[in-house]
Amino acid sequence: MNILLLAPFASLAALLFAAYLSYSVMKESEGSAEMVKIAEAIRHGARAYLKRQYAGVAIFFAVMFVVLLVFAYIGYLSYFVSFAFLTGGFFSALSGYIGMTIATNANARTAFAAKKSLNRSLKIAFSSGAVMGLAVVGLGMFHLSFWYYFLDWFYRFLPEAEKIQKITSAMLNFGMGASSMALFARVGGGIYTKAADVGADLVGKVEVGIPEDDPRNPAVIADNVGDNVGDVAGMGADLYESYIGSIVSTTALAVAAGLGIRGVAIPFVVAAVGVLASIIGTFFVKSGEDADQGVLLKALRKGxxxxxxxxxxxxxxxxxxILGVEYIGVFYAMLSGLIAGLLIGFFTEYFTSDxxxxxxxxxxxxxxGPATVIISGxxxxxxxxxxxxxxxxxxxLASFYLAGGAESFNMGLFGVGISAVGLLSTLGITLATDAYGPVADNAGGIAEMSHQESEVRERTDALDSLGNTTAATGKGFAxxxxxxxxxxxxxxxxxxxELIAVSVRPDFQFSLSILNPNVLIGLFIGGMLAFIFAAFTMESVGKAAQEIVTEVRRQFKGSKGILDGTVEPDYARCVDICTRAAQREMILPSLMAIIAPILVGVLLGVNGVAGMLAGSTVTGFLLAVMMANSGGAWDNAKKYIEAGNHGGKGSDSHKAAVVGDTVGDPFKDTSGPSINILIKLLCMVSIVFASFVLQNSIF
Incomplete structure (x- = not known):
């Protein structure tokens, strides 16, 4: 119990250090009046989007809260699940909001710092990313610590073994709120950012021939807003959900393995150590004043x-x-997950970096031409x-057997869980290197729109290019x-x-053979869900992008002064179109992820649900990797040409690469990342409604 206090202590340390970094960023100057004006327009658009999104999501959470209360009243789940659903969604939304707020305040400051040196602007951009990373892990640890200690008090009169089983069983249901909020944030933000990006590129770059982030493009502010609501707020909510999901699932597996309170402490302690290590790691992200991009990348990796x-x-x-030397294999299982995360990040960079x-x-x-670009991508x-x-x-395989899976099957499964915790243990700094990217991207846009000298744009471009590498690595990690x-x-x-079945259906036994028709059908349905979900989100980006393309063309045609630079475009109109489209289009795919497990459960039973979860995990994982890496490669291929290769900017090769990039945009920033959340939300919903399905399925 004493060692578990490390979790709330780490939470407090992360939040306090995030507050200090925020203060240090806000002390920096935003630059000229023109830079401040552009940054404020981006902030206003981002706040307007999140305000509208959170208002819509609040209705969903209110309805689901009542539904969960009804299910609790009937006896299908604990009343705690209803309230944890709200707290999980709240903290997930709050982590995204904090990250977006600091990012939209750091962009102009990063651009202005680039007037002095590349390293100074890196420091500001990275510090803002670290605020995001530490806010996610700090709030995640706070959320879990609060519920753990509350439930420990609530069940204080029970015997120790029964109490810890009650606590972990209840907490296992607590991830649904965070997962739901993450899906809305990722899907909505992804639709917003890629609709603006695709619309701006197709008309601005390809049709009109103006540079990226040119202030004459009516969609340029919407594009910069999208970087924040999609790649910062959305990514933060996504990884917050993974973070708490890995911890609560591993605590439940610890009890099943017979490790009791000692086993439950392990995922909390490893996560807490990772939080403190991430804080220390931020101090190692530094380089000389005249550092080039290669040195900067090494600085980020060093941290x-x-x-x-x-x-x-x-x-x-x-x-x-905590466990004793006889269980040291649990450490090596954790280590296997940590190494796997680093390796996946490296190979993602290999396939996507230019x-x-x-x-x-x-x-x-x-x-x-564009056809061969798309085929090759x-x-x-x-x-x-x-x-x-x-x-x-x-x-x-390694985590299962290193943790003792050969002697005890449940110990091996606990090892798999702890490997996931190990992979996410350094999330505080890993997410910092990812969230830094959109800030650098925005800084380049502000430098271009405020007509800064070429040296400033060169430095922000170097930061942006570095950000593309770290963002691709971050997606692989996610x-x-x-x-x-x-x-x-x-x-x-x-x-x-199996635990629920003891009291409600003592005769129940799992039959997870792939020859079981219910399991086989569930496998196919799970595999299908990933593709249907990707289709919905891709189609949503296409519809929203069409609206932006039409609007940008209308403005260029309606006012010749826009291209002459004598008339300011109507930026707000494009921001409003993206906001409305994102809110409208995110509803169907998000609801599908919540309804599917319940419907499959009623029709095919818990065996069918298990098959669905396996099918969605395998297919979703592969599809997410493929889409993220294709999109990242298309993006960097375009930038490689813009750097002067194969004809450079404005050439036919460049136009073909831009087409490839517009296809890749929803691949890497909407559909691919959203599938990550889909496969976890399906699991969370299945766990919450397990008792209902077990007692009410047709089969």
Whole structure:
């Protein structure tokens, strides 16, 4: 119990340090009046979007709260689930809001700092990203610590073994609120940002021939707003959900493995150590004043590697002391997950960065037009799925047997869960390097729109290019964490159903053979859901982008002074179109993820649901990797050409690459990342409604 106090302490440390970093960023100057005006327009658009989104999502949460109360009244679940649903959604939304707020306040400050040096602007951008990362882990640890200690008090009169089972069983249901909020944030933000981006590129770059972030483009402010609501707020909510999901599922697996309170402490302690290590790692992200991009990338990696090393060293002694030397294999299971995360990030960078041959070869296909760019990009994405699957497979196998799976099946499953916690242990700094990217992107846009000297734009472009690399790595990390977390949740679902069945259906036994028709049908349905979900989100981006393209064309045609620079475009109109379209289009795919597990459960029973979860995890993981890496490669192939290769900006090759990038935009920033949340939300909903399905299924 004493060692568990490390969790709330780490939460407090993360939030206090995030507040300090926010203060240090806000002390910096935003620059000229023109830079301040542009930054305020971006802030206003981002706040307006989130205000409208949260108002709509609040209705959904109110309805679901009542539904969960009704199910609790009937006896299908605990009343605590209803209230934890609200707190999970609230903290998920709050983490995204904090990240977006600091990002929209850091963009102009990053651009202005670039007038002095590249390293100074990196420091501001990274500090704002660190606020996001530390807010996510700090709020996540606070949320879980609050509920753990509250439930520990509530069940204080029960015997220790029964009490800890009650606590972990209840907390396993607590991820649904965070998962639901994450899906709305990711889908809505992804639709917004890519509709604006695609619309701005197709008309501005391809049709009119003006540069990226040109102030004459009516969609340019909407594009910059989208970077924040999609890539910052959405990513924060996504990884917040993975973070708490991996911890609560592992605590439940610890009880099933017979480890009791000691086993429950392990995921909390490892996560807490990771929070403190991430804080320390931020101090190592620095370089000389005249650093080039390669040095800056090493500086970012240095912070991540230092944090990872600290987690490894400290966790070894803590796990050994808490569980005893006979359970030291649990440490190595945790280590396998941590290494898997680093490897997936590296190979994601290999397939998407223009410093490596895959993206360079992709850029060369632009010489023969957009069709070959698209064909080659899809091929690259499909090929890139091999290594992440092998890495995750090795991590699962290693964690299972290292934790003692050969002697105890449940210990092996606990090892798989702790490997997911290990992968996410350094989330504080890993997310910082990801959230830094949109800030750098916005800084480049502000530098362009405020007509800064070429040296400033060169530095912000270097930061932006570095941000593309870290963002691609971050997406790979998020996908890997989703796969391991989903696997842990599927196992926890099986254990939860068996626990419930003891009191409501003593005769029940799982039949998970693939020859069982219910399981087989569930596998197909789960695989289908990933594709249907991707289709919905892609179609949503297409519809919203069409509205933006039509509006931008209308403005260019209606006022010749826009291209002359004598008339300011109507930026607010494009912001409003994106906002309305994102809110409208996010409803169907989000509701599908919540309804599907209940419907499948009623029709096919818990065996069918288990099949659906397995099918969605396997297919969703592969599809997410393929889409994210294809999109990232298309984006960087375009930038590689813009750097002066294959004809440079304005050439036919460049126009072909822009077309490829517009296809890749919803791949990497809407559909791919949203699938991560889909596979985890399906698990969470299945766990919450397990008792209902067990007692009311047709089969």
């Amino acid at each position: 991540t590697y230092v944090s990872s090393l600290l987690v490894v060293v400290v966790s070894y002694f803590l796990i050994r002391n 410093t490596y041959s895959p993206t360079q070869k992709l850029s060369a296909t632009a010489n023969t 899809i091929s690259l994405g499909m090929l890139s799925t091999a290594l992440p699957v092998i890495i995750i497979g090795i991590a699962v 996908i890997g964490s989703a796969a391991l977390t989903a696997l842990a949740l599927i196992v926890a679902y099986k254990n939860e159903v």
